[in-house]
């Protein structure tokens with residue numbers, strides 16, 4: 001069975017972008033692949049985090065995964081920082097990665113502008129991500145468009161290591177959802193919706209209550225044309241709402257345009273809110289049942305033990321190849 005692996009950062013409460021781009025995909029893949037799923041907490045600290053918030057987000061994230069339909073029997077679920085091999089392998093790979101290659105990563109360019117005195121970890125983050133992937137010989141990495149470049153980097157690193165030291169790593173491939181939806185910020189639809197975004201008005205969190213969701217969608221930026229038509233360049237706001245509607249219903253963009261061709265933005269927005277609310281309310285109910293249960297700790301303990309065994313073998317192999325042994 002082919003293996004998939006994906007991680008989410010506990011850098012804030014999860015958004016519908018994470019739901020569409022990552023969690024929903026994993027729910028589908030868990031029946032087709034051997035699935036590994038982890039909380040990328042070491043990635044989160046590449047930018048400043050409040051320790052209390054961070055630790056709260058770690059557990060929340062697992063509860064949300066489960067509430068969204070991730071089945072702990074079909075997935076190995078673990079916390080990145082509890083598996084000591086990720087950082088060790090990352091160090092070796094950092095030393096095999098040219099500095100210039102990392103400076104060219106789009107996400108680094110974006111985030112380094114947002115944070116004054118950004119950390120060195122922000123630059124080397126994609127190498128840690130490469131380790132996350134390569135440690136488990138993942139065939140596929142389900143990811144949104146925004147992370148595609150990082151998976152390609154992981155592949156390049158793997159290729160380089162294999163060429164230099166003989167076969168060590170499997171070459172991973174990104175698995176981009178077919179609908180390809182990248183959910184954008186509701187206020188500034190030219191920006192990706194992100195859980196760490198400063199303007200929470202533009203972000204719908206999976207745990208937002210109904211009133212908040214409806215208010216955020218009702219105030220989403222649109223245009224003055226009043227036609228529900230997909231046009232990313234000229235109508236990024238409406239196109240984003242169409243994408244959200246499509247992602248939450250499975251309807252095609254064409255069908256949505258047809259359905260709403262004689263209505264106005266007000267009606268369309270209300271119905272976008274309806275489909276989002278109808279999906280999120282049952283998830284929130286399950287989340288509330290799970291968040292204080294023992295189940296989460298049991299799942300994480302088991303995930304840590306399983307992945308430590310797998311990762312250890314890969315670490316020892318790499319270490320020896322590089323010459324780090326007696």
Ligand code: ATP
Nearest residue numbers: 009011017018021022143144182183193194195196
């Ligand atoms: P941060 O702002 O901290 O980077 P994020 O919301 O971008 O948070 P990540 O933890 O970086 O989330 O990414 C988790 C997963 O969610 C990745 O697979 C990513 O591709 C996907 N994802 C994140 N944002 C979106 C989005 N707006 N649309 C589609 N997929 C997304």
Ligand code: MG
Nearest residue numbers: 009107146194
């Ligand atoms: Mg991100």
